[in-house]
Amino acid sequence: MTQTQTPGTSRAPEFHLVQAVLGGLRQELFDDALAYRPLAPVEVTSRLARLLPKRIRARAGFFPHAVVAFAAFIAFAAGYESVDTHFAPLALVVACAPPAIVLLTLVRPVLAFWASLGSAPFIGYLSDYDGGWPWSHTTFFSHLVVLTVVAARTRPRTGVWMWVVTAGFCLFTEMFLGTGRGSDSVPMLFVSALVLLTVAVFQIRRQADREVTAQQTVTAQERSKRTLLEERTTIARELHDVVAHHMSVVAIQAEAAPYRVENPPPELEQAFLTIRENAVAALTELRRILGVVRAEDYEAPDAPQPTLADLDALVANVREAGLDIEKTVTGAVRELPQGVELSAYRIVQEALSNVLRHAPGAAAKVEVSYVLGGLGLRIANGPARGLVKPSPGAGHGITGMRERVTMLGGEMTAEATDDGGYEVTAFVPVSREEAVS
Numbered sequence: 001m002t003q004t005q006t007p008g009t010s011r012a013p014e015f016h017l018v019q020a021v022l023g024g025l026r027q028e029l030f031d032d033a034l035a036y037r038p039l040a041p042v043e044v045t046s047r048l049a050r051l052l053p054k055r056i057r058a059r060a061g062f063f064p065h066a067v068v069a070f071a072a073f074i075a076f077a078a079g080y081e082s083v084d085t086h087f088a089p090l091a092l093v094v095a096c097a098p099p100a101i102v103l104l105t106l107v108r109p110v111l112a113f114w115a116s117l118g119s120a121p122f123i124g125y126l127s128d129y130d131g132g133w134p135w136s137h138t139t140f141f142s143h144l145v146v147l148t149v150v151a152a153r154t155r156p157r158t159g160v161w162m163w164v165v166t167a168g169f170c171l172f173t174e175m176f177l178g179t180g181r182g183s184d185s186v187p188m189l190f191v192s193a194l195v196l197l198t199v200a201v202f203q204i205r206r207q208a209d210r211e212v213t214a215q216q217t218v219t220a221q222e223r224s225k226r227t228l229l230e231e232r233t234t235i236a237r238e239l240h241d242v243v244a245h246h247m248s249v250v251a252i253q254a255e256a257a258p259y260r261v262e263n264p265p266p267e268l269e270q271a272f273l274t275i276r277e278n279a280v281a282a283l284t285e286l287r288r289i290l291g292v293v294r295a296e297d298y299e300a301p302d303a304p305q306p307t308l309a310d311l312d313a314l315v316a317n318v319r320e321a322g323l324d325i326e327k328t329v330t331g332a333v334r335e336l337p338q339g340v341e342l343s344a345y346r347i348v349q350e351a352l353s354n355v356l357r358h359a360p361g362a363a364a365k366v367e368v369s370y371v372l373g374g375l376g377l378r379i380a381n382g383p384a385r386g387l388v389k390p391s392p393g394a395g396h397g398i399t400g401m402r403e404r405v406t407m408l409g410g411e412m413t414a415e416a417t418d419d420g421g422y423e424v425t426a427f428v429p430v431s432r433e434e435a436v437s
Contacts, residue, residue, distance in 0.1 A: 033110045072099035079138035098142035105149040134173040156200040231400040251279035307341035324363040331370030343404040351379035361385035374429040383420035
């Protein structure tokens with residue numbers, strides 16, 4: 001039993017191969033062949049360009065345009081020199097066509113390629129009887145320039161197709177349009193292949209550099225986000241301990257309060273019972289939600305979280321490490337919310353750690369200012385001194401300090417000073433209701 005196939009439903013693999021090949025040719029050299037694609041100025045990033053004067057440096061991005069214009073001038077000079085005197089009326093056209101086509105690559109690159117092919121036989125016939133066929137000296141040079149510019153402005157695959165079309169053009173003109181001259185198709189194909197191969201190598205390398213740069217940028221952003229999440233996790237752990245402690249105290253005091261009053265009214269007992277139940281419920285929810293940020297091997301510290309009262313011990317410990325440090329406290333010292341004091345302590349701690357790491361041997365100052373609207377911090381250090389080299393860090397310290405200040409609604413700056421040192425300043429607002437009397 002034979003099976004019949006409907007025409008058009010099944011095609012040979014060769015047909016699909018030819019269709020793919022022709023589709024690639026059409027996409028690269030026929031679709032949008034007349035498209036207007038002006039060459040944009042390049043970005044000036046080389047060190048050599050930075051050495052140029054400012055007036056010239058501002059126009060250094062047009063260097064590729066100048067190179068193409070210079071190549072067009074060479075094509076004009078060569079074309080005008082090789083024009084035969086018998087064709088003086090056509091000398092201007094023959095001399096100006098190749099450079100005009102070269103300049104066309106700046107705005108319509110694919111059209112310039114087709115114009116270079118189409119004009120080559122006519123210019124070769126009119127301009128130079130002693131030259132090869134189908135390329136004259138002028139069109140040989142200008143077509144190489146066109147191939148180079150168009151290939152540099154497009155993809156490597158476009159360069160391959162231009163070489164294939166050029167080879168077919170050379171074969172067609174020699175077989176059907178030959179006039180007995182010596183052929184220069186082989187030199188053209190050989191030189192153009194080398195030129196296009198060189199351009200393709202540079203394009204592939206440049207694309208690889210771009211991909212590496214993009215990957216490095218993405219990696220840096222991911223690393224920054226990961227660092228940010230780690231710092232937020234650390235802050236959340238510490239605040240979890242602080243808030244859980246206060247909620248536990250509230251629950252215990254609410255439970256013990258009725259026993260301190262003789263014959264308390266039922267309304268008061270019910271009010272304290274409600275407070276205790278709400279505190280216990282809040283504590284349970286807090287542990288359930290914030291507890292997920294703890295690592296499996298995380299253990300809550302046995303000692304209470306540090307406060308600003310522990311700064312003296314921190315300063316003494318840093319002095320023992322070899323840092324010359326001076327501490328100054330201004331304003332009326334008062335007890336602040338535990339979260340504020342914890343964050344302030346961590347900021348000073350991290351800033352001093354950065355001084356030890358990045359500026360060994362430098363003198364440092366720690367200023368704590370109790371002002372009416374909040375708490376001010378300033379940690380400054382001079383340039384590194386001594387023989388110990390600075391240790392590179394991971395950049396987590398500044399991120400952690402900014403996160404703490406932002407969480408408390410404050411502001412922070414971290415920047416280098418004029419004397420080569422570094423300064424970190426922070427202000428954390430604290431209202432009168434929040435301050436502990």
